[in-house]
Amino acid sequence: MIVQNQFSGGFQNAPIEAAHAFRAAMTVMARPGEIRRIIGTHPPAPLSVVAGTLLLTLCDPDTSVFLAGEVDTNVVRQWLTFHTGAPLVTADQADFAIGTWQALMPLGQFRIGTPEYPDRSATLIVECDDLNQAGAMLTGPGIKGVARLSLPDIPMLQTNAALYPLGCDFFFTCGDKVAALPRSTQIKAEG
Amino acid sequence: MxxxxxxxxxxxxxxxxxxxxxxxxxxxxxxxxxxxxxxxxxxxxxxxxxxxxxxxxxxxxxxxxxxxxxxxxxxxxxxxxxxxxxxxxxxxxxxxxxxxxxxxxxxxxxxxxxxxxxxxxxxxxxxxRFLEPRETETRKMHSLEEYGLMHVKLYEDISQHGAISTAYxxxxxxxxxxxxxxxxxxxxxxxxxxxxxxxxxxxxxxxxxxxxxxxxxxxxLDFEDYPFEPTKADHACDLCGAEDSYLDEVIMDDAGNRMFVCSDTDYCRTRRARGSQGRLSKEDEI
Structure with a gap:
């Protein structure tokens, strides 16, 4: 085990590992409810492997990042700054936000895009204790019939979906597992 | 590399x-x-x-x-x-x-x-874009879900040609x-x-x-009385005989002879490899 510092734990071979990580991220965003594994980085605690890899795959000096709650440590700040150069900002300016669901709330503080540019919205990377294909029923683009996914807060996510085509998009991360929930997905509580 | x-x-x-x-x-x-x-x-x-x-x-x-x-x-x-x-x-x-x-x-x-x-x-x-050249306007039309202009365009197809003539x-x-x-x-x-x-x-x-x-x-997009119809040339492929594939028309000589072949070359080749034949498949490989 290598000693974690801000310089270690990045991609060994960035073009290849980032390509694999993005393919998995794209696949889960295109197929809400599907769970994929992503590895490649060794981020400092409390970041999960998959959250750290997503950040290094998607963030750079052009994207602002909000660190919510207990992930907002000096070690994480230095690690992310060294590997991505992403400016760290407050929630209302963030392109990407990372943290637990409780730390990220309230959802209303994030950008949801504008009617002309709905893409200018935040992507939230939500660290979860558990991630599996059970619980809330999902329908919509990318889903054949119905998919199921364990979601942290169904009413809040239903409110987000009701903003469509505006709204935030989500990655749910747990260890090396990732799933996604775009704003286009309709959510029903388990019934 | x-x-x-x-x-x-x-x-x-x-x-x-x-x-x-x-x-x-x-x-x-x-x-x-x-x-x-x-x-x-x-x-x-x-x-x-x-x-x-x-x-x-x-x-x-x-x-x-x-x-x-x-x-x-x-x-x-x-x-x-x-x-x-x-x-x-x-x-x-x-x-x-x-x-x-x-x-x-x-x-x-x-x-x-x-x-x-x-x-x-x-x-x-x-x-x-061909209905409204200004990006600022088309962006607003998308944001307001204002697509009436597109239906007018399809309607004008019908009024001029008797059918929706937009083919691609x-x-x-x-x-x-x-x-x-x-x-x-x-x-x-x-x-x-x-x-x-x-x-x-x-x-x-x-x-x-x-x-x-x-x-x-x-x-x-279509109308109740003019429903959308996917169309293709009314032929079979002259090389593989497929009747369900999209066809290219190829002029073969100055006398106006023509043939129709699958536009999807892999589909056509796969069918021929399985022994499917079309009108001209007896002739030299084209």
Whole structure:
């Protein structure tokens, strides 16, 4: 085990590992409810492997990042700054936000895009204790019939979906597992 | 191979394109602006599709490139060689063996699976552009879901020609929200837009990326009394005899003799390899 510092734990071979990580991220965003594994980085605690890899795959000096709650440590700040150069900002300016669901709330503080540019919205990377294909029923683009996914807060996510085509998009991360929930997905509580 | 970064583009460019692809998948049919780069090929040769493919490829992929359904045209051969050189990926002409398919103006005849990705080269991404030249206005029309102008255009087709004469780049409504240009595919291909594979659209000159996640509802615009009809030449393929594939018409001599052949060369070749024959298959291989 290598000693974690801000310089270690990045991609060994960035073009290849980032390509694999993005393919998995794209696949889960295109197929809400599907769970994929992503590895490649060794981020400092409390970041999960998959959250750290997503950040290094998607963030750079052009994207602002909000660190919510207990992930907002000096070690994480230095690690992310060294590997991505992403400016760290407050929630209302963030392109990407990372943290637990409780730390990220309230959802209303994030950008949801504008009617002309709905893409200018935040992507939230939500660290979860558990991630599996059970619980809330999902329908919509990318889903054949119905998919199921364990979601942290169904009413809040239903409110987000009701903003469509505006709204935030989500990655749910747990260890090396990732799933996604775009704003286009309709959510029903388990019934 | 070692002279280039993997898949030609630098990592920061790929990250920018990847972020645009994720937002495009989250809002199906909406055109996400992206900072399109100069590519070592002219605009109109598929620079948008090439950039999307470059951001999507992994070394494990098998790439297929088609131009109007054919694997052996200049555009398709050039792009295939480009990625052989810069990404070192395997390439194929067989639809079933490909994991990423870059296409210009066709959807392959063979049904695509959920392990495949279809990347379209798009010349004009804005379906409303020929009706309203100002970007500020078309953007507002999309935001207000104001698509009456498109129906007027289809209505004028009917009033002038007796039918909806739009034959390619036939507008569709995606997931009940955005009207989208499916790129200049023949309207014969429109029903295939609801598929198992992920579909990504890249317009290099116009700097837009948009996407269709699998199984997204895609409706070709029409009227109750003039329903949408996918059309093709009323023939069978003269080489393989297929009656269900989209056909190219080929003039064969000065006397006006002509033949019809599958535009999807891999589909035609696969059928002939299985022994299917068409009207002219007894003659020398063309």
């Amino acid at each position: 070692n002279e280039y970064n993997f898949a030609y583009l630098d990592e920061q460019t790929k990250r920018m394109i990847r972020r645009a692809i994720l937002k495009a998948l989250a809002v199906p049919g909406y055109q996400v602006p992206f900072a399109s780069r100069e590519m070592p090929m002219p605009y109109g040769w598929g620079t948008g599709g090439v950039q999307v493919s470059a951001a999507t490829l992994t070394p494990d992929d098998t790439l297929k490139v088609i131009d109007q359904g054919a694997d052996d045209t200049t555009n398709a051969v050039s792009i295939r060689k480009f990625f052989e050189n810069t990404a070192g990926v395997a390439t194929t002409e067989e639809t079933a063996k490909a994991t990423v398919i870059q296409t210009r103006h066709r959807i392959p005849e063979a049904k695509l699976t959920e392990d495949q990705i279809l990347v379209y080269q798009v010349p004009i991404p804005e379906p409303l 780049a036939y507008p569709v409504k995606v997931s009940g929200r955005y009207v989208m240009d499916p790129s200049p595919i023949p309207k014969f291909d429109n029903p295939k837009l609801e598929m198992d594979a992920i579909q990504l659209f890249g317009a290099g000159r116009e700097q837009r990326i948009y996407a269709l996640p699998p199984h997204t509802k895609v409706v070709s």
